[in-house]
Amino acid sequence: MNLTFTPEERAFRAEVRAFLADALPNDITERVRLGRYLRADDHTRWQNILSKRGWLAANWPKEYGGPGWSPVQRHIFDEECAAAHAPSIVPFGVNMVAPVIMKFGTDAQKKHYLPRILNNEDWWCQGYSEPGAGSDLAGLNTRAVRDGGHYIVNGQKTWTTLGQHANMLFCLVRTNPQAKKQAGISFLLIDMQSPGITVRPIITLDGAHEVNEVFLDNVRVPVENRVGEEGEGWTCAKFLLTHERTGIAGLGHARQALRHLKSVASQIKHRGKPLLELPSFRLRVVKAEIELMALEVTNLRVIAAARHGSVPGAESSLLKVRGSELRQEISELTRRALGPAALPFFPAFLYGDEPLDGELALRAAASAQYFNRRKLSIYGGANEIQKSIVAKTILGM
Template identity: 50%
Template sequence: MKFPLTAEEEEFRCNIRDFCADNLPSEISEKVVTGVKLSRDDYVEWQRILARGGLLCGAWPAAHGGHDWSPIKAYLFDEECGRAGAPWLLPFGVNYVGPVIHTYGSEEQKARYLPEIASAQTFWCQGYSEPEAGSDLAGLKMRAVRDGDHYIVSGRKIWTTMAHWADRIFCLVRTDPDVRPQAGISFLLVDLRSPGISIRPIMTMDGRHDLNEVLFEDVRVPVADRVGEENGGWTIAKFLLSNERLLVAEIGKQKRLMEAVRSILSGLADGDAPLSADRAVQARIVELETRLLALEWSALRTVRAAATGHPPAAAVSMLKVRGSELEQALTEFAVEIMGPEAMVYAPKMGLGDADPSQVMRNGAMARMLWARCVTIYGGSNEIQRNIIAKSLIGF
């Protein structure tokens, strides 16, 4: 059963699939598929390959170097790249701050920042969460006090993904503490090399360093690097989050995980019988595939609705909840069927090894541990359920 796409959309999907097959370096896709940590150069190389192919910023307006992709084309691009084993397309520049700048930025900001994003020359990160303001984003406390042509910024951002690799960070800051929380926030673009900024690593339970705490101590940021009006940052924050959450179900990645589970299962046995013949295992596979199909259709319907306006907040939140829960279920099931073998992690194992099912088992525990965070980032699932309730029930 396939979601109805137009002939043009089907052709677009095939073109993206072919591009990935022809241009995605095998040494990078092998790392993605086998759970090996990617380097900064891996992420940047793939983004530059996409940029040279004219695909990195395809969803941007043509006036700013894009192709005016429809929401469905942006979805299909994301799905095919994820399924091919491409690195996560770092969204902070392309999908987050880029659209913010070309929608709300000054002409000077557009001329300065957009070309660098479109060519993958600048590595961005996102400064939203704080120690006391994660899911409650309006509770942020990092201050920015006006001093002539600059703001003096002090405070902390936390869980900042890849800040240790980034060149710049976009931040929500409090510029007026005396009004209601949403009304006193501004949106700043900050050079991470500015004096007064320090970055502390946060190690995750899978032993990786992707997250950071970023400390600002009297950092001078030009007023010219404020996007939009002073105290108008909440509107921009909501705009950015709507872009972030629309593709949050990561269907391509989910399909790749489903294929990995099947590959793992093909090499496992219960005594003399293949484990895939076990009725309980078969029932679980059917359940997971049904959930994936339902998620895919829900995502496509939501993306289709986005072509004629903003989809309902409840629909986008449902994608976040169901997508993150499915990723956890898939990675947990892989560990369950493997048992102690799930602990094996050989960083140099590649797809050229003789047993593909063994390759797919590599790093299963690390993938499961990482998946614990997907119900938290991008707006925790508890907050998403509140949005759903408010939207549909009025609570």
């Protein structure tokens, strides 16, 4: 997308590019570039580097220790990070629970948790989905019963991303089973080291341990760890989901994946000509690129509105739907471009340190990434649910 940048914005881009060239560890860059899965240490090393520079919480206002960047600066930062093969920030602390604490938390909660998130001291995970409450999140059954100065929590959460590394969990619980579904929910911050918490892995189709089940058996949570009033957790939940869905669009990484696709399709020959020159294939690539450009403009509008105090509404659902569809389309086109070369699957390469020769290494992750991207249209609220939100909120249907 060709935007007109001011001299200050161009200088900021140069600053970000120079920082990434100097500070981003080469071994992490290579893992991202080759599609290898990142280890916990890879995430923490990079986020500690960003924290030291003051750039970990790119979306935070200055009053809470963020850089106070403009929407365009954040766009530039995301674009340059993706181009440099930097890892995505683990979003649960910085981009999800932190905005909830800023808006609904007590002064004591802000004073305690926000500096720890800013300094990368806590690894957060999300306790929303349950076996019987996914897209119908308000149907959750995890119970929290008041016992003096504590809640006693019992239940099960599922699809808890990177929960095996986390020391903190933000969790939706039912505190009033007699109230309407949404009215009986509260929002708790739970120490993952508390007695009664069990984390069990779920191994996904690509062989990765990315998500988990979390069981809570008589877990005691201090009342002061409740964000907002009792029974008002649904308000916190909706606020958080708008931030999550905006992030799922992953536009910077979609743009990098598109560049990779075009490079692959330019090298692979079809009847003596580059695949990218085949009209039917080129049409799908061009269509994806045009839609990505349009989505980037929408994303900038949403970010700009948020900087002036607005909460993303149905626009976040639009970003989630189209962003996830585009990333799936790009991974599908990459797999098609590689053909049989996309078939090899090397777990020791993807999850470990086993080397592979140049061209094979670039192709080894194609199938794993294709399967992994299938989740994008499901998590964070299934796309069918998001389309209903758009139809009701924007179109009045």
